[in-house]
Amino acid sequence: MLPSVLIVDNFLADPMAARQAALALDYDPGFKKGNYPGLLSTRPLAIGGLDDAVAGLIGRPVRPQPGTSHGHCRLTLAREKGRSGVHIDPCFYSGILFLTLPEHCRGGTDFYRHRRTGLDRVPEDRLDMVRAGYDDPNRLVEEVVNQDTLKPSRWERSFTAPxxxxxxxxxxxxxxxNSGAGFGDRPDNGRLVHLMFFAAA
Known part of the structure; x- marks a missing residue:
């Protein structure tokens, strides 16, 4: 079984080089296509051996998920808001590499429980889904995730991965x-992350 959450510190041998490369990317507001806060790099940042490293950590071969922003970086400054909140990702497995310097780090990635259903995820087990009042995962996603994404009172934060x-x-x-709040007033002190969306290989 895949781990629900896995945290690996000191992941890159030269994280400063990756950070500098991420900051050198173009973050054109005209490229923005999603509901996320902040800006997405117009091209991905390649990290050599990433697929194999993640496969070794989770025990399953992976590859980039087509149609996602896999490998792109996201820069989010203070007060930048998205058009969605709590969500799920369209892939087999997700990852985030934090590239913000230690003195600027705050928040992280927040995980939630839906108050009405008691769920903290879309159930993989059909019986768990039926217990929550649903017999179709698509209906559950629509009525729980999509309808309540921007309604904070419908959610309870379970924990934050700092x-x-x-x-x-x-x-x-x-x-x-959901991502933690943006911060900073310029790229070198803002929330800078490298996004990963994997498909099963």
Whole structure:
């Protein structure tokens, strides 16, 4: 069974080089296509051996998920808001590499429980789904995730995976989650992350 959450510190041998490369990418507001806060890099940041490293950590071969922003970086400054909140990811497994310097790190990635259903993820087991009042995962996603994404009173934060420079956070994409708030007033002190969305290889 895949781990629900896995945290690996000191993931890259040279994280400062990755950070500098991430900051050198273009974050064009015109490229923004999603509901996320902040700006996405217009091209991905390649990290050599990433697929194999993640496969070794979770015990399953992976590859980039087509149609996602896998490998792109996201920069979010203070007061930048998205058009969605709590969500799930369209992939087999998710990852975030934190590239914010230690002196600026705050928050992280938040995970939630839905108050009405008691669920903290889309159930993989059909019996768990039926217990929550659903017989179709698509209906559950629509009525729980999509309808309540921006309604904070519908959610209880379960825990936060804290941001730390060069920390890799891997987790099940079916868990209800959201990025922590943006911060800083310029790229070199803002929330800088490298995004990963994996498909099963």
């Amino acid at each position: 941001m730390r420079f060069n920390r890799l956070l891997l987790f099940s994409p079916w868990m209800f989650h």
